[in-house]
């Protein structure tokens with residue numbers, strides 16, 4: 001699921017658009033599915049969506065930047081999401097974030113040059129009992145300490 | 157529509173059912189402050205400046221969107237209303253770059269005026285503005301300063317719904333929200349056509365024209381430059397407003413006098429070139445009709461429309477007339493014939509145009525707009541910039557005598573002057589084409605069918621045995637309607653189409669004096685300013701047909717030969733190419 005389609009290949013996008021076009025509010029599902037397929041929503045995709053739907057690029061861009069679920073930059077193959085919700089935060093999640101960033105040599109929100117990892121601070125993941133908690137794609141890790149970072153990274 | 161009875165501040169009023177509280181109050185001259193409201197264009201209830209109390213409603217209501225109903229009791233001036241409006245305004249001001257003393261909008265700013273009206277003297281909230289805003293001044297036409305934007309959305313609606321473009325949009329959310337082109341691109345690389353409609357509809361100084369007045373002052377001060385100026389048709393219909401004159405005042409004489417006093421060496425009139433355009437364009441049209449050229453032919457004087465066509469209708473570019481716009485024809489003639497006959501080196505002559513338009517600033521620097529390798533027009537300034545120069549020079553506009561434009565390139569006809577209103581180019585062309593085709597003087601030269609502010613107008617013009625089917629549209633979305641029909645093959649019976657990017661034509665161009673939204677509720681400025689032009693045409697000028705302009709005739713005799721001659725083609729015509737809608741690869 002992590003191998004995204006290259007943005008040079010617009011065929012899947014056109015299929016997604018064709019599927020939803022005409023329905024009211026169709027930009028939302030199109031953007032969601034496009035992000036699932038391509039991993040992010042760069043200008044090339046947004047422009048195609050705007051053109052196909054007959055709306056301006058600024059309208060599509062407005063939606064994409066309004067909702068936090070959308071991303072404009074390509075994310076890594078493995079998305080490290082460390083919870084900074086209240087419960088995790090009081091149990092030292094900031095140190096976990098700092099350590100992962102240091103190990104991977106990226107800033108928060110950044111992606112390693114080999115496009116393997118992206119580190120994000122997230123809102124509450126709903127697993128406060130395991131605080132501090134994080135996810136790498138679908139895998140959940142709990143009761144973290146900063147020193148666990150290298151071993152976790154090594155698994156991927 | 158049936159009327160209903162309501163009470164505003166205790167006063168009984170009968171108003172049409174369903175109109176907004178704002179409109180009802182306006183009808184009895186009760187002022188309700190507004191910021192986001194723009195009649196017919198942006199009615200979204202976003203800014204909350206217009207809050208009023210309605211009996212039976214728990215919360216205050218936004219007067220601009222709340223409809224009146226039978227028996228409704230409205231209070232526009234209760235303590236609760238006054239306090240709510242003040243708090244709202246103070247919140248807006250706490251996040252506003254308040255530098256009125258150096259702001260171009262000062263004096264014609266709706267935010268400043270509202271603060272004055274509400275007697276706001278103290279802002280109870282801490283200043284919120286971060287230094288995160290970047291001024292976008294890449295475009296030759298429009299400067300965007302987000303530190304002054306109050307997020308009213310008026311420019312967004314104008315650009316999207318009136319102009320059919322959507323170059324500007326709301327981006328991000330919450331405190332980071334910004335009205336900007338997609339992907340933070342400069343407007344210059346977006347699908348903006350430089351029309352300036354967003355500027356004249358912005359309530360504040362967040363959008364303004366690129367100021368080029370310093371370049372003009374510098375040229376005037378340079379002893380080695382021969383500086384000539386010419387002013388577009390609609391300038392004489394708009395400029396007076398900047399000096400407090402009634403809208404629709406015709407100020408041709410004072411305009412010429414003011415330009416002379418600013419220190420220009422020669423004061424000419426773009427109307428001369430408008431007449432010249434008719435000779436060239438009319439001849440081109442007759443040629444296409446009789447010899448089988450691409451029809452319908454479409455006018456090419458509006459640079460905003462040209463860019464529209466290049467971006468959105470590149471497949472239809474062949475329909476455009478090959479004529480340059482009057483601004484560029486004027487520059488080309490001044491830098492060739494005028495320079496040559498007065499022994500001035502082409503490099504020493506500096507041409508300034510005064511335009512109702514911000515897209516003209518873009519046009520002057522287009523690579524196509526060159527004659528003998530030099531830029532035809534050196535600087536194009538808007539009516540607002542000219543007004544600022546007049547003030548800067550200490551000229552009391554209203555007491556100036558009426559003077560004439562300098563002879564030859566300052567001579568014009570009524571056909572030239574009506575170019576400034578929608579339908580004007582069509583009417584001017586018809587006056588000439590009919591007489592050229594029939595070889596006889598026409599009985600009626602008033603083409604009422606193409607006048608007025610209806611978005612798309614058509615007419616059939618009889619010229620002897622020939623009937624010319626013509627169409628006129630103004631404003632971007634009307635242009636789209638027409639061009640989509642043309643693309644679909646529905647306009648094959650038409651011969652000539654006039655398209656102007658601004659609604660109402662140049663009288664309502666993006667470079668004209670600012671009129672606030674409340675004023676626009678009860679006045680159609682397009683109609684009021686156009687009256688000045690039709691008045692000059694009908695009552696003031698000696699000649700009303702371009703081919704009767706003696707100086708234009710002389711120019712053909714002395715220099716160009718005949719319309720569409722080789723020489724005319726060389727300096728007065730051009731062609732256009734496809735442009736990308738969004739230039740993100742730069």
Ligand code: SF4
Nearest residue numbers: 255256259265360361
């Ligand atoms: S936009 Fe208006 S309120 Fe703001 S600085 Fe300019 S004049 Fe003052």
Ligand code: SF4
Nearest residue numbers: 315348349351352354
């Ligand atoms: S100048 Fe015209 S096209 Fe450009 S953003 Fe403003 S309204 Fe839109």
Ligand code: SF4
Nearest residue numbers: 305306308309311358
């Ligand atoms: S730029 Fe002007 S018109 Fe546009 S949202 Fe801001 S304040 Fe309103």
Ligand code: FES
Nearest residue numbers: 201202203204220
């Ligand atoms: S909410 Fe009514 S004018 Fe803005």
